[in-house]
Amino acid sequence: xxxxxxxxxxxxxHLLRLLREMxxxxxxxxxxxxxxxxxxxRGFLHLYIGEEANAVGAMQAIGPKDAVVTTYREHGHxxxxxxxxxxxxxxxxxxxxxxxxxxxxxMHVFDAATRFYGGNAIVAGxxxxxxxxxxxxxxxxxxxxxxxFFGDGAVAEGAFHESLNLASLWKLPVLFICENNRxxxxxxxxxxxxxxxxxxxxxxxxxxxxxxxxMDVVAVEVATHRAADLVRETGEPYFLENxxxxxxxxxxxxxxxxxxxxxxxxxxxxxxxxLLEAWMRDSNLLHPEDMPKLEAxxxxxxxxxxxxxxxxxxxxxxxxxxxxxxxRKVGVLEAAK
Amino acid sequence: xxxxxxxxxxRVAHREALxxxxxxxxxxxxxxxxxxxxxxxxxxxxxFGPERIRDTPLSEVAFVGAGIGAALAGMRPIVEIMTVNFSxxxxxxxxxxxxxIRHMSGGQFSIPLVIRMATxxxxxxxxxxxxxxxxxxxxxxxxxxxAPATLADARGxxxxxxxxxxxxxxxxxxxxxxxxxxxxxxxxxxxIDRAAVLRPGRDVTLIAYSENLHKALAAAExxxxxxxxxxxxxxxxxxxxxxxTIMTSVRKTRRAVVVDEGWRSGSLAAEIAARxxxxxxxxxxxxxxRVCSEEVPIPYPKHLEDAAIPxxxxxxxxxxxxxxxHG
Numbered sequence: 001x002x003x004x005x006x007x008x009x010x011x012x013x014h015l016l017r018l019l020r021e022m023x024x025x026x027x028x029x030x031x032x033x034x035x036x037x038x039x040x041x042r043g044f045l046h047l048y049i050g051e052e053a054n055a056v057g058a059m060q061a062i063g064p065k066d067a068v069v070t071t072y073r074e075h076g077h078x079x080x081x082x083x084x085x086x087x088x089x090x091x092x093x094x095x096x097x098x099x100x101x102x103x104x105x106x107m108h109v110f111d112a113a114t115r116f117y118g119g120n121a122i123v124a125g126x127x128x129x130x131x132x133x134x135x136x137x138x139x140x141x142x143x144x145x146x147x148x149f150f151g152d153g154a155v156a157e158g159a160f161h162e163s164l165n166l167a168s169l170w171k172l173p174v175l176f177i178c179e180n181n182r183x184x185x186x187x188x189x190x191x192x193x194x195x196x197x198x199x200x201x202x203x204x205x206x207x208x209x210x211x212x213x214x215m216d217v218v219a220v221e222v223a224t225h226r227a228a229d230l231v232r233e234t235g236e237p238y239f240l241e242n243x244x245x246x247x248x249x250x251x252x253x254x255x256x257x258x259x260x261x262x263x264x265x266x267x268x269x270x271x272x273x274x275l276l277e278a279w280m281r282d283s284n285l286l287h288p289e290d291m292p293k294l295e296a297x298x299x300x301x302x303x304x305x306x307x308x309x310x311x312x313x314x315x316x317x318x319x320x321x322x323x324x325x326x327x328r329k330v331g332v333l334e335a336a337k
Numbered sequence: 338x339x340x341x342x343x344x345x346x347x348r349v350a351h352r353e354a355l356x357x358x359x360x361x362x363x364x365x366x367x368x369x370x371x372x373x374x375x376x377x378x379x380x381x382x383x384x385f386g387p388e389r390i391r392d393t394p395l396s397e398v399a400f401v402g403a404g405i406g407a408a409l410a411g412m413r414p415i416v417e418i419m420t421v422n423f424s425x426x427x428x429x430x431x432x433x434x435x436x437x438i439r440h441m442s443g444g445q446f447s448i449p450l451v452i453r454m455a456t457x458x459x460x461x462x463x464x465x466x467x468x469x470x471x472x473x474x475x476x477x478x479x480x481x482x483x484a485p486a487t488l489a490d491a492r493g494x495x496x497x498x499x500x501x502x503x504x505x506x507x508x509x510x511x512x513x514x515x516x517x518x519x520x521x522x523x524x525x526x527x528x529i530d531r532a533a534v535l536r537p538g539r540d541v542t543l544i545a546y547s548e549n550l551h552k553a554l555a556a557a558e559x560x561x562x563x564x565x566x567x568x569x570x571x572x573x574x575x576x577x578x579x580x581x582t583i584m585t586s587v588r589k590t591r592r593a594v595v596v597d598e599g600w601r602s603g604s605l606a607a608e609i610a611a612r613x614x615x616x617x618x619x620x621x622x623x624x625x626x627r628v629c630s631e632e633v634p635i636p637y638p639k640h641l642e643d644a645a646i647p648x649x650x651x652x653x654x655x656x657x658x659x660x661x662x663h664g
Contacts, residue, residue, distance in 0.1 A: 098443070101443030101444065103442075104441045108441050110441070110445055117446070118438070122429055125430070127399075128398055128400075128403050128406060128430060129405055129434065131402065131403045131406060132402060132405055132406020132407040133406040133410045134406075135403055136407040139362065140411075159399065159402065162400075166394065166396060166400065323439055323443065324479050325439070325478075326439070326501075326503050
């Protein structure tokens with residue numbers, strides 16, 4: 001029996017790391033808002049602010065050989081997965097030095113080196129991909145798992161139900177992580193789902209499931225370690241419902257007419273960064289100089305990322321259609337026969 | 338030479354692919370124990386087992402998307418969708434994922450996926466099992482679309498499609514499965530880049546694909562009785578179109594008729610006619626003619642179904658009209 005909690009070393013070094021990772025995401029996105037207002041970033045920009053504990057906690061349990069499939073609200077997952085702030089910011093700018101050569105922007109971060117399969121902007125559209133990636137691993141006898149992130153909005157899509165059923169039926173190593181932030185764009189979960197306990201949806205497909213406090217990074221880390229180990233050991237899927245909240249609007253176009261300021265303020269009392277910071281302080285694990293130091297280091301990293309993105313190159317228009325299809329000589333296969 | 342059917346050619350192509358490459362596997366509705374709704378995959382589950390011949394639930398989004406995911410992760414999946422009509426349920430995965438990910442990821446990921454599906458009318462199965470929507474797929478950059486019309490292509494195109502690093506959609510017209518003919522021993526891969534001239538002629542070019550190729554060939558026989566020598570082109574690949582073969586023929590014959598079981602509006606025939614206008618307008622002696630399906634959901638009764646889709650006599654009439662209008 002693995003003691004999953006013991007995998008999470010609640011020592012000062014590890015906790016500082018969690019704090020720092022959450023802070024990186026928070027400050028990165030705050031800078032993105034400024035850059036959006038300044039016209040450097042365009043299109044859709046979906047912020048993860050408030051939800052950082054989920055990506056940071058979960059990624060502690062996802063190994064380098066594992067695969068990650070996520071959504072259009074993926075800046076946090078990308079940074080926590082180890083994709084550089086430089087490449088991510090260059091992608092936001094649409095520059096060639098970006099993760100996807102600048103072609104995808106905020107919603108379509110891809111990175112082969114970290115097995116990061118998007119950045120998928122059709123709600124639930126990444127879920128079948130995750131099932132297929134896990135199927136490939138199973139057929140080849142590999143031990144890696146696929147972490148599939150999605151939001152509560154995905155639960156209303158057919159792709160969610162078909163994917164859960166197929167992963168369970170075929171016993172595929174998918175760790176489904178639902179980041180339930182209570183709103184599908186502007187529609188509250190109570191207005192969209194007949195069953196708002198989302199673990200019950202998973203259980204109806206014979207998938208083990210549990211709900212997690214998505215504002216508590218340590219709780220997310222412990223739960224994800226346990227879940228990931230189970231997926232690895234059994235080869236079967238598992239479902240986490242991380243109950244969380246986004247503090248900002250759905251995207252930069254959202255006037256937030258659908259929820260009260262009081263509700264947002266209430267959730268902000270459980271800000272994952274403030275929560276961890278306070279807990280560490282109370283436990284004498286946070287020294288007075290730590291936060292200023294972390295803030296300075298994170299600010300320097302983001303300044304560097306912005307400078308990198310600014311200095312990046314635009315893809316030449318001559319390359320507009322490059323990579324639509326793989327370049328190969330016409331008839332080459334016939335000739336090779 | 339051995340006498341075989343289109344259906345057997347498809348089955349043999351699968352067997353060879355599964356024997357040749359351990360990364361190849363097949364999944365779809367009733368491809369295993371049932372043997373395939375058109376019996377194309379009969380016996381494969383006994384030979385290769387349920388891991389590689391995977392019966393799926395009726396979940397087109399999930400199993401097509403899973404094919405894309407498995408291809409992303411290095412496998413060589415063949416996904417069978419029972420008919421093009423059901424593929425609408427998986428259109429999101431094909432158009433939004435399979436076709437985009439290579440370009441959208443900056444060229445980091447390829448999707449070596451093959452999707453096969455049946456298409457077309459002729460079996461009195463009415464308006465939700467009979468449509469020809471090849472043009473929808475041929476509209477989309479990022480996928481290759483092929484339509485084998487001959488036994489050699491039914492056998493050989495799967496091979497080449499599996500070697501292609503990009504998604505390939507193979508359309509098999511349901512009326513072709515029982516087509517009989519001779520296939521040389523050891524037939525193998527064929528190119529999936531070029532159209533083919535299947536009958537030479539000097540007076541008019543008939544451009545067709547899939548089941549309608551055979552209607553065009555039948556029309557050419559009828560036209561020959563009236564001393565009109567039709568050249569017949571099998572498009573074979575619907576995306577990308579082989580403009581060169583089309584234009585070479587049209588410049589020679591100076592007349593063209595496109596035969597397409599899709600509806601006329603926004604059809605593949607419309608695209609081909611436009612390309613001929615762009616590239617060979619001054620070589621034409623007559624406007625490009627089209628024989629397409631009538632703009633109606635395909636009806637059940639035989640006489641109405643026949644009337645709704647291209648037929649040899651309609652092709653003949655359209656060709657003669659090109660000559661009639663120019664003496």
